Amino acid sequence: MEGVDHLAFERNKAQFDVDEMKIVWAGSREDFELSDRISRLVASDPVFRKDDRAALGRKELFKNTLRKAAHAWKRVIELRLSGEFSALEPEAYKLRAFVDQPAFTDLHWGMFVPAIQGQGTDEQQQKWLPLAYRMQIIGCYAQTELGHGSNVQGLETTATFDPKTDEFVIHSPTLTSSKWWPGGLGKVSTHAVVYARLIIDGQDYGVHGFIVQLRSLDDHLPLPGITIGDIGMKFGNAAYNTMDNGVLTFDHVRIPRNQMLMRVSQVTREGKYVHSNVPRQLVYGTMVYVRQKIVADASVALSRAVCIATRYSAVRRQFGSHNGGLETQVIDYKTQQSRLFPLLASAYAFRFVGEWLLWLYTDVTERLKAKDFSTLPEAHACTAGLKSLTTTATADGIEECRKLCGGHGYLCSSGLPELFAVYVPACTYEGDNIVLLLQVARHLVKTVSQLSTGNKPVGTTAYMARLEQLLQYHSDVKKAEDWLKPNVVLEAFEARAARMCVACAQNLSKFSNPEEGFQELAADLVEAAVAHCQLIVVSNVYALSLLHKHLGDFISTGCIDPKQGSLANEQLRNLYSQVRPNAVALVDAYNYTDHYLGSILGRYDGNVYPKLYEEAWKDPLNDSIVPDGFKEYIQPLLKQQLRNARL
Ligand SMILES: CC/C=C\C/C=C\C/C=C\C/C=C\C/C=C\C/C=C/C(=O)SCCNC(=O)CCNC(=O)[C@H](O)C(C)(C)COP(=O)(O)OP(=O)(O)OC[C@H]1O[C@@H](n2cnc3c(N)ncnc32)[C@H](O)[C@@H]1OP(=O)(O)O
Ligand SMILES: Cc1cc2nc3c(=O)[nH]c(=O)nc-3n(C[C@H](O)[C@H](O)[C@H](O)COP(=O)(O)OP(=O)(O)OC[C@H]3O[C@@H](n4cnc5c(N)ncnc54)[C@H](O)[C@@H]3O)c2cc1C
Secondary structure: OOHHHHHHHHHHOOOOOHHHHHHHHHOOHHHHHHHHHHHHHHHOOHHHOOOOHHHOOHHHHHHHHHHHHHHHHHHHHHOOOOOOOOOOOHHHHHHHHHHOOOOHHHHHHHHHHHHHHHHOOHHHHHHHHHHHHOOOOOEEEEOOEOOOOOOHHHOOOEEEEEOOOOEEEEEOOOHHHOEEOOOOOOOOOOEEEEEEEEEEOOEEEEEEEEEEEOEOOOOOOEOOOEEEEEOOOOOOOOHHHHOOOEEEEEOOEEEEHHHEOOOOEEEOOOOOEEEOOOOHHHHHHHHHHHHHHHHHHHHHHHHHHHHHHHHHHHHOEOOOOOOOOOOOEHHHOHHHHHHHHHHHHHHHHHHHHHHHHHHHHHHHHHHHHOOOOOOHHHHHHHHHHHHHHHHHHHHHHHHHHHHHOHHHHHOHHHOHHHHHHHHHHHHOOOOOHHHHHHHHHHHHHHHHHHHOOOOOOOHHHHHHHHHHHHHHOOOOOOOHHHHHOHHHHHHHHHHHHHHHHHHHHHHHOOOOOHHHHHHHOHHHHHHHHHHHHHHHHHHHOOOHHHHHHOHHHHHHOOOOOHHHHHHHHHHHHHHHHHHHHHHHHHHHOOOOOHHHHOOOOOOOOOOHHHHHHHHHOOOHHHHOOOOOOHHHHHHHHHHHHHHHHHO
């Protein structure tokens, strides 16, 4: 039986309505129709071709990215995809997503514009946003430096107020203060939001954002005092090398005073520092916004990998042939199911948790507008924690999918190496995942320590209000099916998270210096933070495979006993059997085009082998039968062996 037939047969097995599931995955019928239309539009446009990317050198790849970005912008305007001029509308956002090539535009729309929207005053927004919306200026987000990324308060670039000229002087005092990493900076951006220490009259007021023009709008040359370039090739071949991550230094560059982003705090003409009645952490607001976006996008990356691995696992056959019959589809091996199906479930879970986080973020934004800052710590902890949890699981999941595809998964034409290489920096950018989990841990420890003062925990820590009960809890699961009851699972996750947090808080209290204790117990704190973040995901959707994976935590905290752990495992195996006939249909529900998947192994028609064979012959090495270099390097060896043999 050919691959084509395999997948048709698989699709017939589905026990649910795939078209309905497509709507669930998309979020609504309207969203589904939009995604469907835009993905087809991109797939049918030759400029957006991407199957040739792996063979392009850096310069060609970068020019190809510029061409695609310019074409995407043209299409946005021609098709009136988003009202008058903004590309922040859902249609334009989807267009960029389906073009599927990281570009400077991600940072322009994803960070430069939001930084001005979130931290600029009304006048600053009126001045800069129309220019940015029309892309008459192109911006990036220049925060990280060669010497400091995670520690934002450690940044060294200075912005010194000069009262004589009513300007700030932006300067890089050391090599380590060079801006290093900002996407879009290296070769494209004309402007940047630069994070620098504000110095007035010798006093340091900490890190603030400033709008700085970097390049001439006429000839694109760097302005006087500015040195700028690309930081060099990154992990993977094509992957993230479409992006011009940059290096930037300032030599006493002057900007007008009104280019400091002044919504959170202001500097007056007289050089007086005025702090508005808002938390200083709002300067970090753009990162919170992007972390929320990254969570929403994690399900997309994971679902692509899962779609490829599931379809290919249904096509691929190894062993088990009797009397010349068909071999076993590898998807029927229980080990394959136990590695693949939890990832399939995670992709759906992250999709729903992303929706929930968007709701939370929108709610917090509305409250901030009304000067209610009470939910900011919760928003920070949730975005930081879920960013960390989902990106780690997604990066690991993509790599697992590569292994699930055996040797063919290692070919670029499987789409998986590039997907991994593009995705894996998400574990580092917008906050290193461990550093972010430590932020969550701080929030949790603070919540526990405030319980004794009568502070009622809110939001995702509300379960801590039942601490006494959770510390007494022991699961009453008696048979495998008991693990199917959502409340049973939820309580076990709550008790585990609560106990791990309380244990950390108790151990911390043994240190006379809390900071020293925090450093010493960091590894335990990270585990408690993970338990809490998993609870957030579980309370929005699913769980048993996580329980199985972290069985040690559940048993050592006394929430369940080993027998109940085995019952959970038994139930998990039952669930895999139920998922099996629906697996291909569940990944079809993502509605990805073959263009977007970019994978021969994940083709919708399952026609894997003929296409793999065809693709191999397209490799530039196969342009000639005898390779370049034969005469110089191979023939002399062969001749030498011949000489030796004669001797
Ligand atoms: C057409 C359309 C096309 C476009 C696409 C559109 C959108 C795409 C979206 C985005 C683009 C996506 C991907 C692009 C890819 C890459 C881009 C990458 C960009 C970057 O990486 S930018 C740089 C990011 N850098 C970081 O994340 C640094 C991490 N470090 C920190 O955040 C802080 O330094 C840290 C670790 C939080 C510590 O800060 P600090 O020392 O000040 O804090 P303390 O620990 O002392 O805590 C003080 C206090 O403040 C609270 N807090 C900390 N952070 C926040 C926050 N963000 N919000 C609110 N509150 C915060 C903390 O809890 C403490 O509270 P307490 O005093 O305990 O109450
Ligand atoms: C592809 C990519 C794109 C990027 N784009 C941008 C951009 O557009 N703009 C921008 O400004 N920046 C950008 N960055 C920079 C990015 O935000 C930083 O690299 C990131 O915040 C991590 O900081 P770091 O490099 O200083 O890591 P470090 O903090 O040096 O991390 C190194 C190691 O130390 C550990 N560590 C650090 N602090 C602690 C601690 N307190 N406790 C325990 N362990 C710790 C980390 O876990 C990690 O293992 C980008 C980075 C990448 C990779």
